[in-house]
Amino acid sequence: MxxxxxxxxxVKRGPGRKSRKQKGAETELTKFITEEETAQKRLSxxxxxxxxxxxxVTKKPKVTAVKEEPNKGFTDENSxxxxxxxxxxxxxxxxxxxxxxxxxxxxxxxDEEGEGQKKKGKRQLIENxxxxxxxxxxLVDDYGASEDSGEGEKxxxxxxxxxxxxxxxxxxKKLQEVMDQETDDDDEEEEEEExxxxxxxGDEDMDEEDTVQVNIDEMDTFKLxxxxxxxxxxxxxxxxxxxxxxxxxxxxxxxHFSTKREGGKDRAEYLSLLKKDLSTYYSYNNFLIDKLLEIxxxxxxxxxxxxxxxxxxxxxxxxxxxxxxxxxxxxxxxxGVNLDPLxxxxxxxxxxxxxxxxxGATPEYLAGHYMLQGASSFLPVMALSPQEGExxxxxxxxxxxxxxxxAQLMRNTGVVVANDASxxxxxxxxxxxxxxxxxxxVVCNYDGRQFPKVMGGFDRVxxxxxxxxxxxxxxxxxxxxxxxxxxxxxxxxxxxxxxxxAIDSVNAESPSGGYLVYCTCSIMVEENEWVVDYALKKRNVxxxxxxxxxxxxxxxxxxxxxxHPSLKLSRRFYPHSHxxxxxxxxxxxxxxxxxxxxxxxxxxxxxxxxxxxxxVQSDSFDEEKPFKAGSKNKSKKQKPDGxxxxxxxxxxxxxxxxxxxxxxxxxxxTVPKKxxxxxxTEKVDKEINKSNIVKTDKETSKEGSRFQKKxxxxxxxxxxxxxxxxxxxFNKLKKLLKNEFGNEHL
Amino acid sequence: xxVDARLYxxxxxxxxxxxxxxxxxxxxxxxxxxxxxxFSVHSIGENIKLLVDRPDGTYCFRLHNDRVYYISERIxxxxxxxxxxxxxxxxxxFGKFTKTLKFRxxxxxxxFLAPYAKFKVWVKPGQEQSFLYGNHVLKSGLGRITENTNQxxxxxxxxxxxxxLGFGVAAKSTQECRRVDPMSIVVFHQADIxxxxxxxxxxx
Numbered sequence: 001m002x003x004x005x006x007x008x009x010x011v012k013r014g015p016g017r018k019s020r021k022q023k024g025a026e027t028e029l030t031k032f033i034t035e036e037e038t039a040q041k042r043l044s045x046x047x048x049x050x051x052x053x054x055x056x057v058t059k060k061p062k063v064t065a066v067k068e069e070p071n072k073g074f075t076d077e078n079s080x081x082x083x084x085x086x087x088x089x090x091x092x093x094x095x096x097x098x099x100x101x102x103x104x105x106x107x108x109x110x111d112e113e114g115e116g117q118k119k120k121g122k123r124q125l126i127e128n129x130x131x132x133x134x135x136x137x138x139l140v141d142d143y144g145a146s147e148d149s150g151e152g153e154k155x156x157x158x159x160x161x162x163x164x165x166x167x168x169x170x171x172x173k174k175l176q177e178v179m180d181q182e183t184d185d186d187d188e189e190e191e192e193e194e195x196x197x198x199x200x201x202g203d204e205d206m207d208e209e210d211t212v213q214v215n216i217d218e219m220d221t222f223k224l225x226x227x228x229x230x231x232x233x234x235x236x237x238x239x240x241x242x243x244x245x246x247x248x249x250x251x252x253x254x255x256h257f258s259t260k261r262e263g264g265k266d267r268a269e270y271l272s273l274l275k276k277d278l279s280t281y282y283s284y285n286n287f288l289i290d291k292l293l294e295i296x297x298x299x300x301x302x303x304x305x306x307x308x309x310x311x312x313x314x315x316x317x318x319x320x321x322x323x324x325x326x327x328x329x330x331x332x333x334x335x336g337v338n339l340d341p342l343x344x345x346x347x348x349x350x351x352x353x354x355x356x357x358x359x360g361a362t363p364e365y366l367a368g369h370y371m372l373q374g375a376s377s378f379l380p381v382m383a384l385s386p387q388e389g390e391x392x393x394x395x396x397x398x399x400x401x402x403x404x405x406x407a408q409l410m411r412n413t414g415v416v417v418a419n420d421a422s423x424x425x426x427x428x429x430x431x432x433x434x435x436x437x438x439x440x441x442v443v444c445n446y447d448g449r450q451f452p453k454v455m456g457g458f459d460r461v462x463x464x465x466x467x468x469x470x471x472x473x474x475x476x477x478x479x480x481x482x483x484x485x486x487x488x489x490x491x492x493x494x495x496x497x498x499x500x501x502a503i504d505s506v507n508a509e510s511p512s513g514g515y516l517v518y519c520t521c522s523i524m525v526e527e528n529e530w531v532v533d534y535a536l537k538k539r540n541v542x543x544x545x546x547x548x549x550x551x552x553x554x555x556x557x558x559x560x561x562x563x564h565p566s567l568k569l570s571r572r573f574y575p576h577s578h579x580x581x582x583x584x585x586x587x588x589x590x591x592x593x594x595x596x597x598x599x600x601x602x603x604x605x606x607x608x609x610x611x612x613x614x615x616v617q618s619d620s621f622d623e624e625k626p627f628k629a630g631s632k633n634k635s636k637k638q639k640p641d642g643x644x645x646x647x648x649x650x651x652x653x654x655x656x657x658x659x660x661x662x663x664x665x666x667x668x669x670t671v672p673k674k675x676x677x678x679x680x681t682e683k684v685d686k687e688i689n690k691s692n693i694v695k696t697d698k699e700t701s702k703e704g705s706r707f708q709k710k711x712x713x714x715x716x717x718x719x720x721x722x723x724x725x726x727x728x729x730f731n732k733l734k735k736l737l738k739n740e741f742g743n744e745h746l
Numbered sequence: 747x748x749v750d751a752r753l754y755x756x757x758x759x760x761x762x763x764x765x766x767x768x769x770x771x772x773x774x775x776x777x778x779x780x781x782x783x784x785f786s787v788h789s790i791g792e793n794i795k796l797l798v799d800r801p802d803g804t805y806c807f808r809l810h811n812d813r814v815y816y817i818s819e820r821i822x823x824x825x826x827x828x829x830x831x832x833x834x835x836x837x838x839x840f841g842k843f844t845k846t847l848k849f850r851x852x853x854x855x856x857x858f859l860a861p862y863a864k865f866k867v868w869v870k871p872g873q874e875q876s877f878l879y880g881n882h883v884l885k886s887g888l889g890r891i892t893e894n895t896n897q898x899x900x901x902x903x904x905x906x907x908x909x910x911l912g913f914g915v916a917a918k919s920t921q922e923c924r925r926v927d928p929m930s931i932v933v934f935h936q937a938d939i940x941x942x943x944x945x946x947x948x949x950x
Contacts, residue, residue: 363874366939367909391824413802415821423834430835431946434854435939442821443835444828455827 029055173252243281247302250274254298274298278305284480288470291488294559295523300576307576308473308480314352314359315342315375317401319436321408323369325350331364345550346378348408368435373401376471376573376583380462380519381405383546383587387512388413390459395448395502398425400432402462407438416441417455421448449497452504459513463502465495465531467522471582474575488526495520495531503539508590516541519585523572525558528584532570533563540592543569546585551578554586793862813842814849816858834950853912853937854949856902860910863902865895867914867933874905878940883914883933885926895920901933912938 043051253260254270261270275289282305284292292301316339318325325341325348332339336356342349350370352359359365360372386392386406397403397418407416418433420426423445433441446454448463468491469479499518508514518535520527532554535541543566554570556563570586725733798805803818810833817825817837825836840855851859869877873887889906897919903911914933923932941948 361943363878363905363909363911363939366878366942367911368939415824417824426834427947427950430839430950431942433835434838434949435942437857439816439838440818440821441835441837442825442828442833445832445834446828454829454832455824 173255238280240281243277247274247277247281250277251298251302282309282480283477285482285484287484288480291470291524295525303576304574307574307579311474312374312575312579312581315373316350316352316359316370317373317378317405318348318350318370319368319404319408320348321412321437322367323364328364328369331369332362335362335364337362342375342378345548346375346382349375349378351375366435368437371401371404371432371436373405375580376521377401378405379546379548379551379571379573379583380464380517380585381409383519383548383585384460384462384515384517385547386410386414386460390414390510390513391417391457393417393419393451393455393458393461393502393505395419395451395461395463395498395505396421396466397443397464398422398429400429402464403429403441404432404436404438406462407433407440408436410440412438412440414440417458418443419446419448419451421446449501451501456505457507457510458505459507459510459515461502461506461516463498463516463518465491465498465518465520465527467491467495467520467527468524469521471521471523471573471575471584473582475581488524491522492526492531495527496534499531499535500538503535503541503588503590504595506590508540508593514590515544516588516590517546517585518588519583521581521583523574523582523584525555525561528572528586529554529556529558529563529567529570530561532567532586532588535588536564536566538596539590540594540596541588541590542566544587544589545569546571546587548585551585554584796862797858807840808836809843810836814840816840816855839949851913851937852949853939853941856910856912856937856939859913860902865892865899865901865916866904867891867895867901867916868904868906869911871906874911877903877911877935878938880935880938880940880944882917882931882935884928885923885930885932886928888923888932891916891920891923891932893920897922900936903933903938910939912936912940 250270250273254267254274257267257270261267271293275286275293278284278301279286279289284305292304296304318328329339329341329350332350332355337359338353338355339350340353342351364370365372381402384392384406386409388410390410391414392406392410394403394406394416398420400418403416403418410416416438418429418441420429426443426445430443433443444454468483468488469476470483473479499516502516502518506514506516518532522528532543536543543564546569548571551571551573553568554572556565556567567586570584573580573583573585575582797816800818803820805816805818806822808815808817808822810830815836815838821837825833838854838858839852840858841849841851843849867883868889868891869883870887870889873883876887877883883903891901895901895916897916899916899919901914901916903914905911913936915936917931917934918926926932
């Protein structure tokens, strides 16, 4: 027969003489296949084979087979034994397959075209080829992919065409059983499984590949020479491949623990081994691995660690004060830069794939048309959404990317105060501000915590707090080994102070604002949710949606801590899931300028700050004043704080008591003025006046002690030990009381 | 301390009203430097008024730490809250006074001077990079030059795509430029935007 199954042969179309000749085999075959397709929807492997054979009745495969050889199998050295699977999908037509590139038929089997027909045409070819090869071997190796066709795999899965081996690998993970025999023959893993059966009893250097099946044995050998092995590992050169494989298997076991575990070994052992391996393989210190394990589930952790090994793509932000994104993109492309818009969520971002000129030195850069900025740094400013004419504070602004973005969004109206605690880094802020043509800025060098005193009443505040940097490990790998518990605690402490200062700098009465955005480039819960939760407790603020519709929600609980439920309005971003630096963004709205006082512990005096003051002044145009009032409030707070410590002994810090204390002090001039502490006076007052203003257990016990003074006083009670009276004073008091009571009784 | 240097420019008289003096020096000394650099050389003198009285508010020049800043009055008010030693920069820095009280224009003033520049020089693409590295402009790199440029006149240097690149001083008048050989300097380099990278520190 003259029919050739060759996609490169061109079939003439049209009303000519030649087109009336026999068309290529493909076109003929498709007709057959369509008929069959309409008949049945899903075919099992054998029925497909049969269908294919039926369709190829008149086909002449041999010639084409020769041609097709490079295409049929995989083109690497595995082509001998690695056979591509038959497609389950129906092939309708092969329209223009002749023009198709034969190579592209199938190597990747990727289907970016979206033309179902072409796809099916290709597959048709594949099927046909397969049948030729499989004439001898009736079994088609699809790695178990077709086995579970009934198990819920849809035809729709064809949208992403995976290599059969990839599909099978996916299935294996789902399956809890060992893979089937069909796949065993050709399975890569299987092959090496045989190798691996010679286990590494004490031999760490052997190159091994594990499979699910033998993983259990593997675990056995992990445990066996426990101490010796680990010691050996420490001494000998560690084989990273081995460790990597071990990690993968470990994660696999942990994900399906009940089925894949080894009897007798508990989860903790697997976990500890995993931790050790992760630390070695990715060069983290143990502390950080522990922390990360608390945040991420094990499989996600691997993704995160892998993502930290590679750089995030370079992104730039168009400076809309000087140019437009379109024009800038054009200009850069003309210089030989390969770029793309950043994403739907940003109108000013561009991501740079590669460039023949240094991006940080093009004339456009020098002219201030764009700024190099990480994609995650766009987010807090977008959340802040500054309006024109507002007064904005950026508390920690170096190197100035966010401050300039804010100014650009405000179109150079209003005022941006860019502050940073480090004078050195401020130089870059100034440089960037001038380069980008920002004219409404003030740059200053304060410690952020001082801010409410310097200046307050801002409409919006952005606080990009200094943090441990665990989200930007890809930029700074030193973080992997240098962070420990104390670093995190120190950061968290500083962040808490800063966020309170930032909240105090916001003017809640502002007509258009009253917002604070808190963000960090860290993924630690201690630095993120905990700090925001602390702020919620300490000030009159509430969380509001950030306006960012992507990103993971913040945690509302973590280990043993429970946070306010509104924490889920904050957003977390990860390198492995969003392809940007790890980030946390939370937007707070201040709804009142009053500062709630603490009613816990301290026994601080409860004064609700006179909101009247603050409100009146904040209405005025001068922004300076409102927080002078604020600071006054603070100083007011300071004073009573001095006292309660002293009075704590007698009282439980209830307001009534402290008021009582005050009144008592005034009421009792008869008490001989000695250098006594307040509580002593109070005690004396109470006992003399027999006032029953407040009675606690301690007081009753004191009253009782009237009659048992000596014993009581000589016994150092809890209260008295707190007072720490000097011995002489103590004795004097004792005598005094004795005398007085003696007089009374008498 | 911020010194109020409000400059009223007429063709004959320059007045400076100093509200506060940080030093013992006389305002007029500052003025001399400013006058020479900003007004004579670059002759944007008449346009100073345009810079000061703008539609979106009054702007002014302030002296802080030997640098002259150009800011709107609204920002000025806010900036008074910040103590002198902590204030790093306000608005736009136009330039600074050297120890000998000569006024040096910084590249950061480019955005404001460029629109008012009377004499411009366009540089060919090949010579762009050279100018951005701080070299003078040679005749071979000269694209265009405005007519009637005098010698030693302050000019603004542009690229062929009309992107301002910096300032300079014309070394030759336009007539002479036509006649000289290609390797001679036609524009002395004063400031260029490459300084944002090269000498970021000097901006503060």
